[in-house]
Amino acid sequence: MSTSEPTRVACPGSFDPVTNGHLDIIGRASRLYDEVIVAVLINESKHGLFSHTERMEMLAEVTKTLENVRIASFQGLLVDFCRAENVRVVVRGLRAVTDFDYELKMAQMNYGLSGLETLFMPTNPLYSFVSSSLIKDVAKWGGDVSAHVPEVVSARLTERISELHPRSAGG
Ligand code: PNS
Numbered sequence: 001m002s003t004s005e006p007t008r009v010a011c012p013g014s015f016d017p018v019t020n021g022h023l024d025i026i027g028r029a030s031r032l033y034d035e036v037i038v039a040v041l042i043n044e045s046k047h048g049l050f051s052h053t054e055r056m057e058m059l060a061e062v063t064k065t066l067e068n069v070r071i072a073s074f075q076g077l078l079v080d081f082c083r084a085e086n087v088r089v090v091v092r093g094l095r096a097v098t099d100f101d102y103e104l105k106m107a108q109m110n111y112g113l114s115g116l117e118t119l120f121m122p123t124n125p126l127y128s129f130v131s132s133s134l135i136k137d138v139a140k141w142g143g144d145v146s147a148h149v150p151e152v153v154s155a156r157l158t159e160r161i162s163e164l165h166p167r168s169a170g171g
Contacts, residue, residue, distance in 0.1 A: 006034035009089045009119075012078050014041050015055045016048035017153045019135055021127030023062055025093040028121060030066045037085060038063065042075040049136050049160060062150045079114040088117060095123040095131075140165065 011026050015038075030036045038059055042052050050058070056071050063069045074081035082090065090110070092103055107118035130148045139145050139157045146154045 007089075008035040008037065008085070008087050009033045009091050010037045010039045010078075010082055010085070010087045011091050012039040012041065012074070012081075014043065014048070014132065015059055016132050017050050017055060017135070017149065017157065018059050018062055019127065019130050019132055019149050019153070021093060021095065021123055021130040021148075023150060024124045024127055025091065025121055026063060026069060027066060029091045030069050033089075033091075034068060036066075036069045036091075037087060038069060038071045039078070039081055040071065040073045042073050044075075050156070054156070058150075058153050058156060061152045077113070079110050079116050082116050083114060088115075090116060090118050091121055092118055093123045094120045095128045 009029055011022075011029055013022065015022060026036060026038055040052065040055055040059065048055070052073060056073060059071045063071065072081075072085070078090065082088070092107070094100060094103060103118070103120065107120075110116040110118060127148070135145050135149055135157070139161050142161075145157065149157065
């Protein structure tokens with residue numbers, strides 16, 4: 001194997017917000033590859049619970065001890081971002097068979113568009129049921145999600161939910 005070029009991969013996603021499942025994948029990728037770019041999608045047509053900046057801030061905070069991890073944003077096609085960043089491989093976590101259909105289509109499309117490879121990493125079973133949307137739904141109704149997201153995210157969720165639904169958060 002050539003040792004001349006560092007291996008740089010991307011972990012793309014919406015991260016609204018980052019969960020322990022995402023963090024597990026990012027951490028494992030950072031131990032396998034020289035550089036990991038966490039690529040946060042800017043999606044102007046979809047209004048998330050957190051702004052793009054807030055998502056980036058939370059990601060930066062929870063990955064600050066991982067020296068080879070960088071947070072970046074992208075708009076448009078993932079393949080264009082990867083080409084510009086000289087990334088040839090994306091890493092995506094697979095939680096369960098239900099993820100597979102969607103992920104396979106994206107991977108095949110991306111490969112067809114530019115030869116961008118996708119490597120699937122099985123999610124740690126501890127997080128196999130954790131998704132950003134489920135976390136938001138549980139938090140919205142006052143449920144405790146602190147076991148499933150980093151502390152900074154849990155605090156921001158409580159804050160955001162109490163701004164949006166003062167009574168459901170007990171505020
Ligand atoms: O965390 P998500 O929402 O499952 O991430 C999906 C993401 C951001 C990886 C995907 O929607 C994406 O790459 N969007 C950018 C637009 C694009 O390239 N679409 C074609 C992919 S086949």
